[in-house]
Amino acid sequence: MSFKHRVEEASKAKKSSIVLALDFPYHKPEERETLRAKAQSMLDMVSPYVCAVKINHHLTLPLGTFDGVQALVKQAHEKGLLAIMDGKVNDIGATNTVIAEYYFQAGFDALIVNPFVGWEEGLKPIFDVAQRLRRGVILLAYMSHKGAEEGYGQTIYDVQTGEKIKQYVSFAKKALAWNADGVVVGATVPEKIREVNAVLGDIVPIYSPGVGAQGGAAQTALKAGARYLIVGREIVQAENPAEQAKKLSQEQ
Numbered sequence: 183m184s185f186k187h188r189v190e191e192a193s194k195a196k197k198s199s200i201v202l203a204l205d206f207p208y209h210k211p212e213e214r215e216t217l218r219a220k221a222q223s224m225l226d227m228v229s230p231y232v233c234a235v236k237i238n239h240h241l242t243l244p245l246g247t248f249d250g251v252q253a254l255v256k257q258a259h260e261k262g263l264l265a266i267m268d269g270k271v272n273d274i275g276a277t278n279t280v281i282a283e284y285y286f287q288a289g290f291d292a293l294i295v296n297p298f299v300g301w302e303e304g305l306k307p308i309f310d311v312a313q314r315l316r317r318g319v320i321l322l323a324y325m326s327h328k329g330a331e332e333g334y335g336q337t338i339y340d341v342q343t344g345e346k347i348k349q350y351v352s353f354a355k356k357a358l359a360w361n362a363d364g365v366v367v368g369a370t371v372p373e374k375i376r377e378v379n380a381v382l383g384d385i386v387p388i389y390s391p392g393v394g395a396q397g398g399a400a401q402t403a404l405k406a407g408a409r410y411l412i413v414g415r416e417i418v419q420a421e422n423p424a425e426q427a428k429k430l431s432q433e434q
């Protein structure tokens with residue numbers, strides 16, 4: 183089963199469209215055991231109310247991949263969650279291949295990548311690895327922070343078609359052409375979720391970060407067409423993370 187379908191199944195089973203961003207504030211490298219324990223306990227508490235966990239450099243840098251986050255990925259799987267690596271991978275194909283091999287070897291079910299790097303000698307090698315190992319690839323389309331407009335928000339002349347088009351709409355079209363498992367559009371820009379959704383329909387789901395701490399609203403993002411909400415601080419830093427995740431999942 184493809185990642186797209188597996189996450190759909192997990193979402194139905196958990197009755198939740200929330201992807202937990204397992205992020206914590208900076209801990210000194212010597213405090214890595216404290217950080218590891220916090221991550222394990224957060225995952226335990228919140229797992230009944232989310233369909234997947236998203237891990238990024240917040241944890242891979244201090245904990246390491248095979249010594250650290252691999253155990254969290256295993257823990258997520260045991261709880262019925264999928265694990266997404268938010269690597270925003272953005273290098274030449276030869277390097278991208280090695281990055282993808284390592285993350286998938288560590289057990290991640292999908293990898294977030296940056297389409298600015300292009301297809302030939304860029305992302306194609308990642309899609310090849312993912313296809314061989316039956317994992318997913320999720321493209322950034324429009325990021326949730328203000329500066330996103332300087333890159334993702336530019337109007338461009340598409341190099342293949344010559345048409346004048348918004349960069350993020352072009353990325354949405356590439357997600358269809360490349361058979362991506364998802365795209366990321368910030369909850370902070372619901373009008374852009376709507377535009378991307380108009381291109382993707384039910385074929386490629388939209389993952390939307392930026393709820394709460396960054397100012398985005400869950401309901402607005404979902405109404406605009408987001409299928410999954412990526413939520414970090416709003417849950418992780420809540421007084422009662424499990425209650426907060428439960429509340430968010432019930433608001434959908």
Ligand code: XMP
Nearest residue numbers: 203294324325326366391395396413414415
């Ligand atoms: P918060 O605490 O703001 O965390 O809920 C959001 C998480 O998502 C990541 N993030 C993004 N990831 N595209 C992504 O792939 C984005 O546009 C984006 N915006 C935020 C962020 O690093 C954190 O883990």
